[in-house]
Amino acid sequence: MxxxxxxxxxxxxxxxxxxxxxxxxxxxxxxxxxxxxxxxxxxxxxxxxxxxxxxxxxxxxxxxxxxxxxxxxxxxxxxxxxxxxxxxxxxxxxxxxxxxxxxxxxxxxxxxxxxxxxxxxxxxxxxxxxxxxxxxxxxxxxxxxxxxxxxxxxxxxxxxxxxxxxxxxxxxxxxxxxxxxxxxxxxxxxxxxxxxxxxxxxxxxxxxxxxxxxxxxxxxxxxxxxxxxxxxxxxxxxxxxxxxxxxxxxxxxxxxxxxxxxxxxxxxxxxxxxxxxxxxxxxxxxxxxxxxxxxxxxALFSQMPPSESSLMRQLPEEANIFQHLSGYLKIPGIKDIHLPEAGGSYTICWISLKKSFPGHVQQVMSAAWTHYPTFAKWIIVTDDDVDIRDPFVREWILSFRVEPIKDISFLKNTAPILLDPSSDPAEVPLWERRSSKVMIDATKNWEYPEIALPPKEDLDKVADQWDKYGLD
Ligand SMILES: Cc1cc2nc3c(=O)[nH]c(=O)nc-3n(C[C@H](O)[C@H](O)[C@H](O)COP(=O)(O)O)c2cc1C
Ligand SMILES: [Mn+2]
CATH class of the missing domain: 2.30.110.10 (Electron Transport, Fmn-binding Protein; Chain A)
Structure with missing residues (x-):
C-alpha cells in the first residue's frame, strides 16, 4: 500500500x-x-x-x-x-x-x-x-x-x-x-x-x-x-x-x-x-x-559502509542492473546480481549466469557497466550453480574458477567510481579523474571435476537424524 x-x-x-x-x-x-x-x-x-x-x-x-x-x-x-x-x-x-x-x-x-x-x-x-x-x-x-x-x-x-x-x-x-x-x-x-x-x-x-x-x-x-x-x-x-x-x-x-x-x-x-x-x-x-x-x-545515515546508504543503494541497483541486462538488452541466462556493501554497493558487481553460447560471458561483462559510465570497477561473472551472496563462496570462486592471465581483462580510461580515492590523488580535479575496470570471467571454461562433497542423500540423511550425534 x-x-x-x-x-x-x-x-x-x-x-x-x-x-x-x-x-x-x-x-x-x-x-x-x-x-x-x-x-x-x-x-x-x-x-x-x-x-x-x-x-x-x-x-x-x-x-x-x-x-x-x-x-x-x-x-x-x-x-x-x-x-x-x-x-x-x-x-x-x-x-x-x-x-x-x-x-x-x-x-x-x-x-x-x-x-x-x-x-x-x-x-x-x-x-x-x-x-x-x-x-x-x-x-x-x-x-x-x-x-x-x-x-x-x-x-x-x-x-x-x-x-x-x-x-x-x-x-x-x-x-x-x-x-x-x-x-x-x-x-x-x-x-x-x-x-x-x-x-x-x-x-x-x-x-x-x-x-x-x-x-x-x-x-x-x-x-x-x-x-x-x-x-x-x-x-x-x-x-x-x-x-x-x-x-x-x-x-x-x-x-x-x-x-x-x-x-x-x-x-x-x-x-x-x-x-x-x-x-x-x-x-x-x-x-x-x-x-x-x-x-x-x-536524514540518511552514510559514511563508512555498511550504512543505510550502502544498503539502500544496493537493493535498487541490483534490481536495476538486472533490468538493464535482462529487460532492456534481452541478454539471456542472468540468474542473480550482487553488489557487496563493502564496495559501497557501487564498485564490485558479481553476476551469476547460465552460460549458453561462446562469448556470452564477455557480452555480460561488457554490458554490465554500460548501465552507466561510473558503474563498477570489478565485474565478475560466474556460473549459476553458486550463491554469489555468500562471501566465502565468492572467494572460493576466485580461487578455483579464475586463471588470472586467461580470465582477467582490463578497460582503461573509464569514468571513475564516484569519489573513489584510489582513482587519482586529491590534487586532480574531481571531474577530470579517470579510472579503469577489471572484468573477470569466473565461469568454468571446460568440463570441471566433480565437486568433492559427500553424496547429497548422505548429507540429507545425517541432517534428518542430527540429534543422534549429540552435537549442537
Ligand atoms: C545518502 C546518499 C548520498 C549521496 N550523495 C551524493 C552526492 O553528494 N553527489 C552525487 O553526485 N551523488 C550522490 N549520491 C548518489 C546519487 O544520489 C545517485 O547517483 C543518483 O542516481 C543521482 O540522481 P541522477 O541519477 O538523477 O543523477 C548519493 C546517494 C546516497 C544514497
Ligand atoms: Mn535522473
Missing part, C-alpha cells in the same frame, strides 16, 4: 516494530552520528530499526534516520515488497516500464509555513554533523533536488549531499558531470541563466528511493515514483518558481543555482569510508522555505 507522506510511513514503521524513538537528549553536532554508528555496529542487519531522535538539544523537531535503508525489512516496507530480490526487482522493473505522471493539486501541508527573505534560517532545522572534527559544517544527507533541463524541460530528482554554508546558502556536490543534476545545471549555464531548484526533505519513501537511483537520463523520477507507488504523486507548485514538489513533503527549499559560480564544498565523510574533498562546486541560494507545522527532519 503506498504511503501518502513521510510521516504516514514513519507511523507504519513504528507499528511494524521497525522504528525506535530515542527520548534521551542528544546533541546534533556530535552525538547523533555516533549513536547511529554504534547501533549499526552492534545490531545485526536483520534486527535493525530506524532511529527517531525526538529530544535533540535546542530543537523541537525530531530527526529520523535509517527509515529507508536501515535493513532489508525496512526497505521492503518502504517499497511494498513481500520479499527481497525477486519482488524488489519486479516492482522496480514495473515502475520503470510503467511510470505514472504526477497530478497537480492546489495546495498541501508542505505549505503550512511559508518563509521568505530574512525569515529564512536553515540553522532552525536540526541538521546533524556526520564526521565531527572533519566535516566543516552540518550536511543535508537526504535532500531530493528537483530541477528541469533548460532546453528539453524534462524534470529530474537526484540526491546530492548539501553543505550548510549560511542561513540561506548551501553547497551542492555533483560527483561527476554525468550526474543528471549536473547535466541540467550545464544546460542553464549554457544560456547563462540561474537554474531554479527545489529541495525536498522528507517525502513519501518512493521519492527518495527514486532520487538515489540511476533512473535512465531523460526519464523524470517523479513519474517513476508514481510507478513505484502504483498511483500518481500529488504535486504542488513552488512559491517562487514553476517547479513542482510533493504536496505532502515535510520541508521544501526553493531557490536557484547561479551559472559560473564555484565555491569550496566539503570535505565530507563519504560513502567510501574515507573523507572526500574539498571540491569546487556551485552554490544554492535559498529564496523560500516552506514546511509543515511540525516537520520531521529526515
Amino acid at each position: 503506498p504511503y501518502d507522506s513521510f510521516r504516514e510511513y514513519v507511523d507504519a514503521l513504528e507499528k511494524e516494530g521497525c522504528l525506535k524513538w530515542i527520548d534521551a537528549e542528544v546533541d546534533k553536532e556530535w552525538e547523533i552520528t555516533s549513536v547511529a554508528r554504534n547501533y549499526f555496529r552492534r545490531v545485526k542487519e536483520q534486527e535493525r530499526c530506524a532511529l527517531g531522535f525526538r529530544n535533540v538539544k535546542g530543537y523541537d523537531i525530531p530527526v529520523v534516520l535509517g527509515a529507508i535503508g536501515g535493513s532489508r525489512k525496512i526497505y521492503n516496507l518502504a517499497i511494498g515488497a513481500k520479499k527481497d530480490f525477486g519482488s524488489i526487482k519486479e516492482i522496480w522493473a514495473n515502475a520503470l516500464e510503467n511510470p505514472i505522471d504526477p497530478v497537480e493539486v492546489d495546495s498541501g501541508p508542505c505549505k503550512d509555513v511559508i518563509l521568505k527573505g530574512d525569515e529564512i534560517d536553515l540553522h532552525k532545522f536540526p541538521i546533524p554533523t556526520w564526521t565531527p572534527g572533519l566535516d566543516p559544517a552540518p550536511f543535508f544527507t537526504a535532500p531530493c533536488l528537483i530541477t528541469k533541463h533548460a532546453e528539453t524541460g524534462v524534470g529530474n530528482i537526484g540526491t546530492y549531499r548539501m553543505e550548510i554554508k549560511a542561513k540561506n546558502e548551501t553547497g551542492v556536490l555533483w560527483d561527476l558531470p554525468s550526474q543528471h543534476g549536473a547535466i541540467h545545471y550545464a544546460s542553464w549555464e549554457k544560456i547563462n541563466k540561474p537554474m531554479p531548484m527545489a529541495v525536498v526533505l522528507g517525502a513519501d519513501p518512493t521519492i527518495i528511493m527514486s532520487s538515489v537511483s540511476k533512473v535512465p537520463q531523460g526519464v523524470d523520477e517523479m513519474a517513476v515514483c508514481g510507478g513505484l507507488r502504483g498511483k500518481p504523486v500529488e504535486v504542488v507548485k513552488c512559491e517562487t518558481c514553476d517547479l513542482m514538489v510533493p504536496a505532502s513533503a515535510e520541508i521544501v527549499l526553493e531557490g536557484e543555482v547561479i551559472p559560473g559560480e564555484r565555491v569550496i564544498e566539503g570535505p565530507f565523510g563519504e560513502y567510501t569510508g574515507y573523507m572526500g574533498g574539498p571540491y569546487k562546486m556551485p552554490k544554492f541560494y535559498v529564496k523560500c522555505v516552506t514546511h509543515r507545522k511540525k516537520p520531521i527532519y529526515h
Whole structure:
C-alpha cells in the first residue's frame, strides 16, 4: 500500500516494530552520528530499526534516520515488497516500464509555513554533523533536488549531499558531470541563466528511493515514483518558481543555482569510508522555505559502509542492473546480481549466469557497466550453480574458477567510481579523474571435476537424524 507522506510511513514503521524513538537528549553536532554508528555496529542487519531522535538539544523537531535503508525489512516496507530480490526487482522493473505522471493539486501541508527573505534560517532545522572534527559544517544527507533541463524541460530528482554554508546558502556536490543534476545545471549555464531548484526533505519513501537511483537520463523520477507507488504523486507548485514538489513533503527549499559560480564544498565523510574533498562546486541560494507545522527532519545515515546508504543503494541497483541486462538488452541466462556493501554497493558487481553460447560471458561483462559510465570497477561473472551472496563462496570462486592471465581483462580510461580515492590523488580535479575496470570471467571454461562433497542423500540423511550425534 503506498504511503501518502513521510510521516504516514514513519507511523507504519513504528507499528511494524521497525522504528525506535530515542527520548534521551542528544546533541546534533556530535552525538547523533555516533549513536547511529554504534547501533549499526552492534545490531545485526536483520534486527535493525530506524532511529527517531525526538529530544535533540535546542530543537523541537525530531530527526529520523535509517527509515529507508536501515535493513532489508525496512526497505521492503518502504517499497511494498513481500520479499527481497525477486519482488524488489519486479516492482522496480514495473515502475520503470510503467511510470505514472504526477497530478497537480492546489495546495498541501508542505505549505503550512511559508518563509521568505530574512525569515529564512536553515540553522532552525536540526541538521546533524556526520564526521565531527572533519566535516566543516552540518550536511543535508537526504535532500531530493528537483530541477528541469533548460532546453528539453524534462524534470529530474537526484540526491546530492548539501553543505550548510549560511542561513540561506548551501553547497551542492555533483560527483561527476554525468550526474543528471549536473547535466541540467550545464544546460542553464549554457544560456547563462540561474537554474531554479527545489529541495525536498522528507517525502513519501518512493521519492527518495527514486532520487538515489540511476533512473535512465531523460526519464523524470517523479513519474517513476508514481510507478513505484502504483498511483500518481500529488504535486504542488513552488512559491517562487514553476517547479513542482510533493504536496505532502515535510520541508521544501526553493531557490536557484547561479551559472559560473564555484565555491569550496566539503570535505565530507563519504560513502567510501574515507573523507572526500574539498571540491569546487556551485552554490544554492535559498529564496523560500516552506514546511509543515511540525516537520520531521529526515536524514540518511552514510559514511563508512555498511550504512543505510550502502544498503539502500544496493537493493535498487541490483534490481536495476538486472533490468538493464535482462529487460532492456534481452541478454539471456542472468540468474542473480550482487553488489557487496563493502564496495559501497557501487564498485564490485558479481553476476551469476547460465552460460549458453561462446562469448556470452564477455557480452555480460561488457554490458554490465554500460548501465552507466561510473558503474563498477570489478565485474565478475560466474556460473549459476553458486550463491554469489555468500562471501566465502565468492572467494572460493576466485580461487578455483579464475586463471588470472586467461580470465582477467582490463578497460582503461573509464569514468571513475564516484569519489573513489584510489582513482587519482586529491590534487586532480574531481571531474577530470579517470579510472579503469577489471572484468573477470569466473565461469568454468571446460568440463570441471566433480565437486568433492559427500553424496547429497548422505548429507540429507545425517541432517534428518542430527540429534543422534549429540552435537549442537
Ligand atoms: C545518502 C546518499 C548520498 C549521496 N550523495 C551524493 C552526492 O553528494 N553527489 C552525487 O553526485 N551523488 C550522490 N549520491 C548518489 C546519487 O544520489 C545517485 O547517483 C543518483 O542516481 C543521482 O540522481 P541522477 O541519477 O538523477 O543523477 C548519493 C546517494 C546516497 C544514497
Ligand atoms: Mn535522473
